[in-house]
Amino acid sequence: xxxKVFEPxxxxxxxxxxxxxxxxxxxxxxxxxxxxxxxxxxxxxxxYSPRAxxxxxxxxxISQASANQRSGRCGRTSDGIAIxxxxxxxxxxxxxxTDPEILxxxxxxxxxxxASLGLGDISQFPFLQTPDSRGVKDGLDxxxxxxxxxxxxxxxxxxxxxxxxxxxxxxxxxxxxxxESRNHGVTREVMAIxxxxxxxxxxxxxxxxxxxxxxxxxxxxxxxxxFLSLLNLWNYLEEKQKELSSSAFxxxxxxxxxxYLRVREWNDVYRQLKTLTKPLGLxxxxxxxxxxxxHKSLLSGLxxxxxxxxxxxxxxxxxxxxHNSPRKQxxxxxxxRNQKFVIFPGSALAKKPPAAVMSAELVETSRLFARTxxxxxxxxxxxxxxxxxxxxxxxxxxxxNQGAVVAYERVTLFGVTLVAHRRMxxxxxxxxxxxxxxxxxxxxDGEWDSKQAFDRSNRALRRQLxxxxxxxxxxxILADDxxxxxxxxxxxxxxxxxxxxxxxxxxxxxxxxPDFLTMQRADLLEETEAEHDENxxxxxxxxxxxxxxxxxxxxxxxxxxxxxxxxxxxxxxxLDPEPFEWLVPGLRLELITGLIKTLPKNIRRQVVPAADWAxxxxxxxxxxxxxxxxxxxxxx
Numbered sequence: 335x336x337x338k339v340f341e342p343x344x345x346x347x348x349x350x351x352x353x354x355x356x357x358x359x360x361x362x363x364x365x366x367x368x369x370x371x372x373x374x375x376x377x378x379x380x381x382y383s384p385r386a387x388x389x390x391x392x393x394x395x396i397s398q399a400s401a402n403q404r405s406g407r408c409g410r411t412s413d414g415i416a417i418x419x420x421x422x423x424x425x426x427x428x429x430x431x432t433d434p435e436i437l438x439x440x441x442x443x444x445x446x447x448x449a450s451l452g453l454g455d456i457s458q459f460p461f462l463q464t465p466d467s468r469g470v471k472d473g474l475d476x477x478x479x480x481x482x483x484x485x486x487x488x489x490x491x492x493x494x495x496x497x498x499x500x501x502x503x504x505x506x507x508x509x510x511x512x513x514e515s516r517n518h519g520v521t522r523e524v525m526a527i528x529x530x531x532x533x534x535x536x537x538x539x540x541x542x543x544x545x546x547x548x549x550x551x552x553x554x555x556x557x558x559x560x561f562l563s564l565l566n567l568w569n570y571l572e573e574k575q576k577e578l579s580s581s582a583f584x585x586x587x588x589x590x591x592x593x594y595l596r597v598r599e600w601n602d603v604y605r606q607l608k609t610l611t612k613p614l615g616l617x618x619x620x621x622x623x624x625x626x627x628x629h630k631s632l633l634s635g636l637x638x639x640x641x642x643x644x645x646x647x648x649x650x651x652x653x654x655x656x657h658n659s660p661r662k663q664x665x666x667x668x669x670x671r672n673q674k675f676v677i678f679p680g681s682a683l684a685k686k687p688p689a690a691v692m693s694a695e696l697v698e699t700s701r702l703f704a705r706t707x708x709x710x711x712x713x714x715x716x717x718x719x720x721x722x723x724x725x726x727x728x729x730x731x732x733x734x735n736q737g738a739v740v741a742y743e744r745v746t747l748f749g750v751t752l753v754a755h756r757r758m759x760x761x762x763x764x765x766x767x768x769x770x771x772x773x774x775x776x777x778x779d780g781e782w783d784s785k786q787a788f789d790r791s792n793r794a795l796r797r798q799l800x801x802x803x804x805x806x807x808x809x810x811i812l813a814d815d816x817x818x819x820x821x822x823x824x825x826x827x828x829x830x831x832x833x834x835x836x837x838x839x840x841x842x843x844x845x846x847x848p849d850f851l852t853m854q855r856a857d858l859l860e861e862t863e864a865e866h867d868e869n870x871x872x873x874x875x876x877x878x879x880x881x882x883x884x885x886x887x888x889x890x891x892x893x894x895x896x897x898x899x900x901x902x903x904x905x906x907x908x909l910d911p912e913p914f915e916w917l918v919p920g921l922r923l924e925l926i927t928g929l930i931k932t933l934p935k936n937i938r939r940q941v942v943p944a945a946d947w948a949x950x951x952x953x954x955x956x957x958x959x960x961x962x963x964x965x966x967x968x969x970x
Contacts (some may be wrong), residue, residue, distance in 0.1 A: 339365055361790045364410045371408045372878055373401060375420040381438040383698070384472035390698040391855030397432045401425060436464045437938035441465055441473035442506045446482060449490040450500035456490065479637055479722060480510045498614055502607070504532055512607065513614070514634035514718075518627030519612065522618040526568040527561050527632065529603040531694055531706065536587075536596035537567070547591035555682050561632060561694075562625060563682055569621065571597060596835065629708055634718050634896035638748050640710065641675060643665030667691060667704070670748035675702040683707045712752040719747050730760045730767060732775035737782055739768040761831045768831040773822045777817050782833055786840070787852040818853075825851060870920030875899050877913065884918070895919065916959035923952050926967055 339353055353365065358375075377392045377400065397405075401418065408414025418425065436444070445456050453459060457470055474490065477483045482496030492500065494514060502509035508528045524889075539547045554570065556562035575583055587594040611618060617859075631853035633640070645668045665687045667676050675696055677684045683691065688709035695705050716723055723745050730741040740762040745753040761768045776782040779794065796818075799867065829838045843850055875882040882905075885898040897918055918926055926948040930941055941947040952969040960966070 335549060343531050360601055361796055365407070366411055368410070369412070369414045371414065371416045373402055373404045373416060373418045375401065375418060378699075379432070379438070382472075383441045384466070384468040395420075395424075395428055397429045398425065399431045401428070435459065436465055437465055438478065441469050442476040443479075444494065445473045445490065446477060446492075446500050446506055447472070449483065476638075477506065480506055480635065481720075482510075484508065501614065502610060502861055504528065504607070505605075510530060510635035513630050513633040514559055514615070515628075515712050516616050518624065518631055519617075519619060520622070520624050520627045520631055521616045522621060523623070523628050524631045525607050525611075526604055527564055527617075527628070529600055529607060530564045530568060532603055533599045534593075534596050536593045537599060538591045538593050540591070541742065543591070550590045554595070557682050557686070558688070559625065560681055560683070560706045561628065561631065561708050562623075564706075565623075565628070567744070568600075575601075619942045627712075629710055630691070630714050630718065632694075632708070633710060636692045636694065637715055637719050637722065638670040639704070640698060640712065640715060640747070640750055641669035641691055641693070641704070642690050642712065642750060642863045643667055643672070643687055643691075643856050668750065669696070669704075670750055673702065675704050676708055678703040678705045681705070681707050683709065705806070709861070712750070715747055715750075723752065727758075727760065727763055730764070732771045734775075734781045734783075737776070738831070739771045758930070765829075765831055769826075769828065772832055772836070773819055773826065774815075775821045776833060776836075778818045786851075788849075792851075795855065799855075821853060822851070871918055875918075877909070880905060912962055913959050915963040923948055923953070926951055926962075929964070929967060945946070 351366075375395055377396050379394045381390045381392065383390050405416035405418075408416055448456050448459060448615075457467065457473075469892055474483065477490070477496065480495070480499065481493060482499050483490045484493055494877065495510070498508050498513055499509045502512060504512075508531060511524055511528055515521040518768070536550050539551075547844070554563050554566040556566060574586060578586060584594050586592075587597055608618070610616075625877050666676055667687070669675055673696075675693075677687055677693075689713045690710050691704065691707050693704035695709045697703055697705055726744045726746075727741045732738075733740050734878050735944065739760045740757055741763070743753060743756045743758045743879065744751065745756070776784075777789070780789075782791075798817075826836070829840060830839050871886065873884055875884050882902045885894070885895065887894045887898070889895050899914065914920065929943050930938065930944040930948055933941070938944075951967055954970045955966060
């Protein structure tokens with residue numbers, strides 16, 4: 335289309351033409367015959383936003399210098415007239431010059447080269463136009479993301495990756511992809527893609543032949559990756575270059591809507607990168623298609639350009655019907671630092687967007703668009719990003735089947751969730767808590783499949799003391815779980831965190847000290863504990879020539895609270911209720927006290943305090959129960 339500007343009119347008598355031009359009108363290009371210029375006073379100015387970390391193309395008012403350049407397009411060969419569609423006052427208020435590029439671009443390349451040349455702290459470098467401190471910080475952050483520097487302060491120190499990046503004459507993100515490709519054996523493929531990304535897209539879509547062009551380009555389209563589409567085109571061109579002569583190849587490019595000059599530039603960039611492979615230890619190898627390896631290599635330079643598809647509410651879809659605009663139907667992605675973007679409509683992934691995507695660039699025009707995209711597995715980024723990932727842990731708990739403490743891990747990268755809910759061994763995060771939970775759950779509460787002799791012995795001892803509490807109706811005999819925990823805590827080493835590590839340690843320890851973890855009665859008794867008297871709380875009830883088993887329960891409100899006698903059914907008819915009213919000796923004092931408290935008030939006033947009178951009465955009772963309990967107590 336630009337060539338048509340210079341061609342003479344083929345229509346007889348038609349000398350006047352209108353040329354619609356973009357910023358190319360501000361260059362030194364001279365088009366003969368221009369008499370008039372109409373200047374709208376605006377332009378799309380490329381600006382990098384350090385805050386959003388995206389390249390923006392906002393429409394801005396041009397500077398006075400740009401306006402004068404536009405006016406200068408007329409009058410180069412003869413007098414002309416410039417018409418500005420804005421007031422002179424507006425012109426006077428505008429800045430004299432357009433901001434220099436160093437003030438509106440990503441500074442990562444500048445900082446990388448300055449560090450490789452040993453120029454010291456970049457924030458102190460005497461730039462002719464000093465860039466904003468936010469831009470410097472953003473460049474440092476990007477180099478940190480790429481693993482090129484050891485810290486993100488002004489006095490940068492390059493890593494080995496940083497030194498290699500500085501030797502590649504391309505944007506640091508692309509250079510990082512090339513270096514990563516050697517880990518996956520896809521250097522040839524990644525270099526072809528990177529070279530293609532650094533030049534203008536060679537695929538052309540002339541307005542009058544757009545359907546034919548789209549059909550021709552569709553041969554190379556990969557529905558999952560624009561990067562692979564670019565690689566498919568490269569492989570095709572490489573093959574045709576070998577088959578065809580130079581002139582035949584040029585004609586083929588034109589017939590298939592491919593810009594020959596851009597294709598040649600693509601080849602030149604690839605060839606230049608190829609010359610740098612040997613010093614960097616890169617090997618091109620044979621052509622192959624390894625989608626995962628290629629995308630992992632590309633992802634190393636695009637860690638902050640990944641996004642997850644947002645779950646949208648489609649309930650309103652039917653109501654909107656045909657009124658839905660294409661913009662409303664686009665799927666939004668949540669990217670780094672909570673940025674929302676959509677896939678550019680020209681991408682192969684726009685119609686069926688994947689769950690996770692990485693993008694070569696994020697450009698803001700009417701909205702934030704992701705250009706040149708590929709579907710990825712978010713888990714790849716976790717390994718590549720390394721320490722850049724942030725991890726949080728939730729719900730640490732003991733699991734009997736695993737014999738260890740497990741928790742759920744959440745991994746994020748620049749705010750993008752890579753792993754949402756992954757089970758993991760919590761011992762590498764908080765070994766002290768794991769040890770505590772192991773002792774409490776496995777050893778104290780018995781939540782493990784133990785086959786250890788000490789564990790069986792300790793549990794038997796605790797059951798005996800619990801039975802003693804039931805008999806004596808006291809809760810101050812057996813020590814609580816904290817005492818049991820303290821017993822194990824003092825004896826078990828700090829590195830025992832699970833059943834597996836415990837069994838490894840105990841196997842060696844018990845060989846020399848088999849009773850090291852066996853509890854004694856004194857370890858579990860409180861200081862106020864009294865010795866159990868079998869006469870006071872017998873385990874059997876003697877009735878005539880029969881011995882009946884007794885069970886004790888100390889839980890007021892339950893049906894079996896107190897003492898229960900187990901009577902075989904054949905003996906039931908022979909039993910006399912009076913002996914059972916006397917209870918066991920250890921409970922008679924409490925029984926008599928309760929009986930005194932049930933007396934009528936005029937009598938009860940004469941026998942207070944009830945406990946003292948009950949003790950006196952109990953002392954006069956016969957050792958062997960005889961007769962009716964109420965009558966005997968009343969006489970006493």
